[in-house]
Amino acid sequence: MKSEFIIALTQLAAERNLPKEIVLSAIEDALVSAYKRDSVAAGQNISVKLDPVEGEVSVYLVKTVAEPVEDPQLEISLADARKIKPEAEIGEMVPTETLPHSAGRIAAQTAKQVVIQRLREAEREIVFQEFADKEGEVFTVTIQKMEIKHITVELGRAEAFLPPSEQAPYERYRVGMKLKVLLQTVRQSNKGPEIIVSRADKLLLKRLFEMEVPEIYNGAVEIMDIAREAGSRSKVAVFAKQDGVDAVGSCVGLRGIRIQNIVNELHGEKIDVVQWFRDPAQYIARALSPSMVMRVEVDEEHQSAIAVVSENQLSLAIGKEGQSARLAARLTGWKIDIKSNVEMEAIEAAAAEEAAEEAAAAVEEGAAVVAEVTTATTEVAAVEETAPEPVVAVVTEAEVLEEAPEEPEVVVEVEEPAAVVEAVETVVDEPPAEEEPVEVTEADILEEIPFEPVAPEEREEVAVGAAERSTSIDELPAEVWSVRNQSSQDPGTIRFREDIVELGEAGGPRRGRRRGRRRAKPVRRR
Numbered sequence: 001m002k003s004e005f006i007i008a009l010t011q012l013a014a015e016r017n018l019p020k021e022i023v024l025s026a027i028e029d030a031l032v033s034a035y036k037r038d039s040v041a042a043g044q045n046i047s048v049k050l051d052p053v054e055g056e057v058s059v060y061l062v063k064t065v066a067e068p069v070e071d072p073q074l075e076i077s078l079a080d081a082r083k084i085k086p087e088a089e090i091g092e093m094v095p096t097e098t099l100p101h102s103a104g105r106i107a108a109q110t111a112k113q114v115v116i117q118r119l120r121e122a123e124r125e126i127v128f129q130e131f132a133d134k135e136g137e138v139f140t141v142t143i144q145k146m147e148i149k150h151i152t153v154e155l156g157r158a159e160a161f162l163p164p165s166e167q168a169p170y171e172r173y174r175v176g177m178k179l180k181v182l183l184q185t186v187r188q189s190n191k192g193p194e195i196i197v198s199r200a201d202k203l204l205l206k207r208l209f210e211m212e213v214p215e216i217y218n219g220a221v222e223i224m225d226i227a228r229e230a231g232s233r234s235k236v237a238v239f240a241k242q243d244g245v246d247a248v249g250s251c252v253g254l255r256g257i258r259i260q261n262i263v264n265e266l267h268g269e270k271i272d273v274v275q276w277f278r279d280p281a282q283y284i285a286r287a288l289s290p291s292m293v294m295r296v297e298v299d300e301e302h303q304s305a306i307a308v309v310s311e312n313q314l315s316l317a318i319g320k321e322g323q324s325a326r327l328a329a330r331l332t333g334w335k336i337d338i339k340s341n342v343e344m345e346a347i348e349a350a351a352a353e354e355a356a357e358e359a360a361a362a363v364e365e366g367a368a369v370v371a372e373v374t375t376a377t378t379e380v381a382a383v384e385e386t387a388p389e390p391v392v393a394v395v396t397e398a399e400v401l402e403e404a405p406e407e408p409e410v411v412v413e414v415e416e417p418a419a420v421v422e423a424v425e426t427v428v429d430e431p432p433a434e435e436e437p438v439e440v441t442e443a444d445i446l447e448e449i450p451f452e453p454v455a456p457e458e459r460e461e462v463a464v465g466a467a468e469r470s471t472s473i474d475e476l477p478a479e480v481w482s483v484r485n486q487s488s489q490d491p492g493t494i495r496f497r498e499d500i501v502e503l504g505e506a507g508g509p510r511r512g513r514r515r516g517r518r519r520a521k522p523v524r525r526r
Helices: 002-016 020-036 078-084 105-131 202-212 214-218 247-252 254-265 280-287 311-318 320-332 341-386 397-403 417-429 442-448 456-469 497-506 509-516
Strands: 045-050 057-065 093-099 138-146 151-155 158-162 178-189 192-198 221-229 233-240 270-275 293-299 304-309 335-340
Touching: 002 020, 002 105, 020 045, 020 057, 020 105, 045 093, 057 078, 078 093, 105 158, 105 178, 105 192, 138 202, 151 192, 158 178, 178 202, 202 214, 202 221, 202 233, 202 254, 214 221, 214 247, 221 247, 221 320, 233 247, 233 280, 233 320, 247 254, 247 270, 254 270, 270 280, 280 293, 280 304, 280 320, 304 311, 304 341, 311 320, 311 335, 320 335, 335 341
Parallel strands: 158 192, 233 270, 304 335
Antiparallel strands: 045 057, 057 093, 138 151, 138 178, 151 158, 178 192, 221 233, 293 304
């Protein structure tokens, strides 16, 4: 019995790939269920202890220590419990008696079912604990069976599911095929732990790069972004964290051997490895690889950009059904609009024309505003004209003179200009031949002219009479400005004040006439 039980226990643990302790606990639970079906122990608490060394089974009735005892089948007093177990306390479970461990056919069948159920639950729990902390890792699996919606793969001791949403659209699967998958989700369900694997997740591509490129695994090169359309095309942005390391070259490998291994694992999926830049314009230009981008205009406020390419590179930049542009937008996180240089020039010309039209419209609007302001000013002026005029006090010169202190003035009366002109003409008719010119100043002339004081009431009459009798300086002949002086032995030139001297030296009668128009200031003598 001993050897047979130990052999059976060991074999069962090996088949289920479970520890012996778990199998032993499952058998004990099965025996408890079987003895509870027996009429002798019906409705009572049963405890079964299985000795793995000797193979002996002990069955006990277990009661709870309580004071007072309400149910004798389930409870025992403290005094009786301490007879069996001296250190017993209230609330403790104490085995009271031993039951025979013979069971009928129904009890044995029940025990068998319980053992299978317990072992199955133990297997599920072990599987869940094994894979719960391995989400995001890559495993090599074998396709076990294929259904309409799901593919079941063998993952070690467990089974995993590959749903349609995680399958690559262009891949073809068959039973027995080995492939690498990403462990995406491990969760508990009514049927046990449910393991979901994926072939379409972009994290699978990252893990494949880490497996193939040592620089990425060591941290010298970092994968910044990944945009993927599973089974068709992917874009990977990499950045070198260590100086002297070529990020793109490390991922491609010598003669492309590294990237080719990843492509083969993904069944021919195209992969573009581009350099990551902090500058959005450069990053977007590289993300549109393999097309050559001429320039990129970014709008940081709206997270949008316009990439300008040549006419022959437009289809390459957009890609088949817009795939390249779509992946570049996902990779960079920017909204990208691709235009050819010809189209961009036309757009810029139209924008310039529109700006000119707007400027012209603004000018017209400004003119209309000015017209409105002018109209408003005119209306204000009309209102001001209709308003009563303010009373202005008129002060006459007589009132000012009366208020001002009177000062004695000496007014010098000058001879009539007609007499001076007659004397000058006489001198001109008989000029001396050998006399030298003598300069006569205004002071000399004034000293020779007699002055008589004029009363203040006669000033206005004298001034009016002199103005009526005076001759305009424009009517004087040119010879007046240069004449001979007969009053002295030496001939000379007569000059009237300093301005006449300057006009005479210039030699132009026109300037003389212009200067001669100045009105002479009255000379006052105290």
